[in-house]
Amino acid sequence: MDVAPPPSCRNTNPLFFPGTRTIKPKFIRALRWIFTCCDHDKDGTLSDLEMNDFHDLKLFNFALNAVLHPPAPLYFPETMTLKPRCVKALKSIFIRSDHDKDGALSDAEWNALQVKCFNRRVQRNLSEGVNRTGLTLTGFLKLHELRLKDRRLEYTWSMLRKHGYGGDLKLRDDYIPASFKREPDQTVELTNEAVEFLKNIFRSFDLDEDGALQPADLEDLFSPAPESPWERAPYKDAAVETALGGLYLDGFLSKWSLMTLLEPAKSLANLIYIGYPAETTSAFRITRQRQVDRKEQQSERNVFQCFVFGPKRAGKSAFLTSFLGREISESYVSTPEECFAANVVIDSEGTKKTLVLREIPEDGFKLLMSNKDSLADCDVAIFVHDSSDLTLWNRASEMLFDVAQHGENSGFEVPCLIVAAKTDIQLPSALEPEDSLWVPISEGLEAPILVSMMLGYGRDVFHRIIDAAKSPHLSIPETEAGRSRKKYTQIFKQSLIIGSAVGAALLAYSQCTAGDSTSC
Structure with a gap:
């Protein structure tokens, strides 16, 4: 069908009466016919149109085709x-x-x-x-x-x-056929099948076989997609890069894991764009609830998300920068928004896990704590403080108390670790805060982990984060209120058990006394 308007329609307007905005009757009949076809999803016929209407229907052919098959995007x-x-x-x-x-x-x-x-x-x-x-x-x-x-x-x-x-x-x-409906403490991960597909894609675009995809290779890889999904935050600069800004295989897979964790629908769409061959439902799996993991005392996840808390100037950004193997700036730059860093870490059993660090700015801490489910997708939390500044340590302990209290109230308790950063400036001699918040919640927590990102000291902290996430029942701080609540719950459960036992005994006794006593 020719979409160019006929010559007779270019200099005249057969749709309206001259000097008015009134549509001519024959076009009203044609419009009704078009709308009838659209409403009833059928081809329709021209039997109810007058024969002399056909000449001007070319305009409708042009208009209708422009609506159904618009040329502008093509x-x-x-x-x-x-x-x-x-x-x-x-x-x-x-x-x-x-x-x-x-x-x-x-x-x-x-x-x-x-x-x-x-x-x-x-x-x-x-x-x-x-x-x-x-x-x-x-x-x-x-x-x-x-x-x-x-x-x-x-x-x-x-x-x-x-x-x-x-x-x-x-x-x-x-x-997008896959369903991502899940509980707040469930996450979405790539399956082994999807990971193997991505590995093959990586190799097919690594033409020089140097083990890395340079920016031009990545641009070619995502050329079937409307745009590269990693050009903006939170994915830009969120993985280990080559000197030229490319990605090694671990960094490539880490970004895919991060995108799947944060935006599974976007991850699925980009898998389809680049040619994922299998059923899309085979690309992802929904993890077990973290509350169940805590009861089972182990986690089967392959991707762990760690929330990085701490006051300003504590060294949170340097912690993420060090995780990606980049040079740390000596000048302080405030981070007003959340940042992410994803990398592969080998756990104590020699298995590769993907660790995602999520930096929580101090200014956004209260807003995060106002959301009941904000800790649901957090596998482990760390609290970074400047070991040379006791004031920052006190603020970090306050944040730790708030997180512990929030976890107890919401049911999403998380393992917590304390990281004493900047130990190259001054090794901490006394890490206890001035207020009384630290003592009630310190039981069950490990001693602060001493690190210096400038000197590269304490890099095993990332392995310890993975180990803490794999044991979701350990390293969970308790407030005094939470401890009392748990003690009351245990007493209540014991009372129910004792009451049930006494009730059963009384019932058995009454049945014996009502019947033949010799059978009791």
Whole structure:
């Protein structure tokens, strides 16, 4: 269908009466016919339209086609070439249809794509953009450009919509089939199948086989996606990078784990964009509730999230920077927003785990504590303080008390560790705070871990964080109120058990006295 308006419509306006904004009756009839077809999802007929209406229906053909198959997102009208985002979407479709990953669509793959989108097989070959194995990406894109030049926009739009794209040339929300409904203390992780797929993708783009993907490689990898998902916070600079800003395999997988933890739907969409071949439900798993982990006294998670608390100037940002192996600045720069750092850590059993550090700014601490479920997805919390400044230590202990109290009230208690930073300035001789908050909650907690990120001292702290997260029943601080509540609960449960036993004994005795005493 030609989407260009007919010449008779360019200088006149047959839709309205001259000098008014009143629609002509014949167009009202045509509009009713169009809306009837749309409302009832049927082709409809022109039997209720007058014959002399047909001449001006070309305008409606133009308008209707522009609504159903808008040209603006697809191509530049001046050059009749595809727009970058359209190229990205079509490239993603090509990659998803290239099942053997040989860079071309074979006859079988091309026919399968045609049947999926148009319910018909290929009728003729394209001489341009074809190699010995089939239709190449260049030929695939050229085919769509030829269709656009012929004003066959419905061809491209049908293929895009069949593969889940909306009008913005992004995957629609309803196309993401996996359900991520979960309890607050459950998280989403990549499955082994998804990790293996990502490893293979990494190797296929590591053309120089140096074990790293440089920025140009990453740009090429995400070229089927509307945009790179890691160009902005919280993913930018959130993993170990090469000197040129690229990613090693562990850093590459760490960013995927971070994105899956924070935004599983976004992670799934990008897996689809780059050609994840299996059922999308096989890409993720929902972890067991952390409350259950605490009862079982072990965690089976592969990705642990650690909240990093502490007052300003305590060294939280330096702690994250050191975790990523970067040089630490000696000048202080305030961090007003939450920051993330993800890296692979080998636990005491030699198993690789992904540790995600989440820096909580002091200014955002009260807001975090105002949310009942704010600690639900926290596997372990650390409290960083400047070991040379007792005032900062007192503030850190106050935050520790608030977190302990919040965990007791919400039911989401977390293991806690204390990190005494900047030990290169002054080794702490007395770490107890001036107030009385520290003593009631110190039982069950490990001694403060001494670290100096400037000197690289105490880097085993990251292994200790993993070990604490794997044992969610240990290192949990208790307030005096929480301890009293737990003691009361235990007494109440014991009373119920004793009461039940006494009741059962009385019932048995009454049955014996009511019956034959010799049978008792």
